[in-house]
Amino acid sequence: MMDLRYAVVGTGALGGFYGGKLAEAGKQVDFLFNSDYEQVKQQGLRVDSVSGDFLLKPVAAYNSTSSMPKADVVLVCLKTTNNGLLKSLLQPLLHENSVVILIQNGLGIEDELREMMPDIQIAGGLAFICSNKIGPGHIHHLDLGKLILGSYNLKDKSVLEKVGEDFKQAGVPCQIAEDLYFARWQKLVWNVPFNGLTVVLNSTTDRIMNVDSSRKLAHEMMYEVIDAANACGVSLKREFADKMIEMTAKMTPYAPSMKLDYDFKRPMEIDAIYSQPLQHAAKKGFKMEKVEVLEKQLRFYNSINGF
């Protein structure tokens, strides 16, 4: 297989880090920027990372996908709240064998994309990372970093192996999941409690972990997500929640993306992270009582910002 050409759609906390690492390692990566375009053109893309800072300059930066070269692998690192734009964004980037990897949280996003573009090849990506965009073209990577990739409807899954190799060469731990649906539920175990509770409790992960009642609530919500996953045919053990709680206790204090979205008055990813899992579980007759409370509270907070 020839070298893969990458396109990063949405160069923020995730796209900036993962795309940046690939480019820094010499891979061919074209980046789509929105508001940061001019800044990055002039100043480059800056990544402050616990695993080593770097400045990417010059950057193959674009402010429209219609001016970008076609890509073998498109890494979609947008917020899911922008996924309605995907059809028009992706169309110019795709050749016959292009693969689109949705490095996003939540459930149902691949289904949604396939409905919009029935003929394209889709994979999913889960980022186990603490990373924030702290300014224009400026990413702060605080902790962790592992990427898990899984096929949704790839004709030839071996492309994921190649992508995985590229990430490993770039210093990013990367695994290929056998079952993307399993992986997405597994990721929700952490995301459901901590994305929402940091908003509703106006807090960071460390403070939630340091108070008995909120740590217990997060832990119980994790169990609820795991029970829902099992109702949906995904075999996940409750011990995984215990491990996630231990991991979070050791993690650097962190404001997840949803907390930043709320604070910066952006729409929160409530559909993909909350409503979709609630609906998937409900279809199987399982009611996520605690998560439903959080979902409704988040919709209230979203309404404060006008969404």
Place this chain on the structure above:
Amino acid sequence: MMDLRYAVVGTGALGGFYGGKLAEAGKQVDFLFNSDYEQVKQQGLRVDSVSGDFLLKPVAAYNSTSSMPKADVVLVCLKTTNNGLLKSLLQPLLHENSVVILIQNGLGIEDELREMMPDIQIAGGLAFICSNKIGPGHIHHLDLGKLILGSYNLKDKSVLEKVGEDFKQAGVPCQIAEDLYFARWQKLVWNVPFNGLTVVLNSTTDRIMNVDSSRKLAHEMMYEVIDAANACGVSLKREFADKMIEMTAKMTPYAPSMKLDYDFKRPMEIDAIYSQPLQHAAKKGFKMEKVEVLEKQLRFYNSINGF
């Protein structure tokens, strides 16, 4: 029966209004003040009320119950978070036939007082009122005002009729409940959702009512309280929740006491309003899933203020 002599223990949003109304109508009322004592001695007790403003001056004000006359009826209008002080506060006020009326929210508070003082006569009072203390000796009565009284262990319940008459003469609608436990659960139907959600959503009642998701959440929590009440042997219909929601929609925008307690960094009444009902229901095998989430979130918020 001779005229009753009243003592108000805790002259805040409730004690100031209800005691103030009695005194304004010519009843004999002695008031215990804490931090507001000097101010009230000099300036009187001011009540701004939708049913008519008044200034009580002079006020039979005291800053210690040991200097107060003994009372026939003690109206306890403290926060339940101060109920640990009741034994020493009440002792000097009581004669052989004194009756203590706990005008407070929550469950289990009469049980707790009886454990502390097994020989005294106790009743409960439920205030359906929007009233806040907005400054020293300054009460703001925004809406509603009905008082429901019920015997807990009175030897002669007719004293409640007399108290009810006094309140009616003072322009306060007052009813005697057949079953205090029923009345306390009924009051929780409103208090559980709105006290906690105004804190966790940093909001007032009107904004919660104006957003679909939060109004629905409050409504569902009301149903959960009603289901719990029924599990505890209290026959309450779900339609009562529907009525409470309608009433709240018409109510003046309001920050319940718990919201003010949080904002002013006072301890919140989590035990009486949340933990006790949760425990009562759990003993009967009923789990209040949604309310439990809110209780844990409130404990987190309480911890922010150091409680």
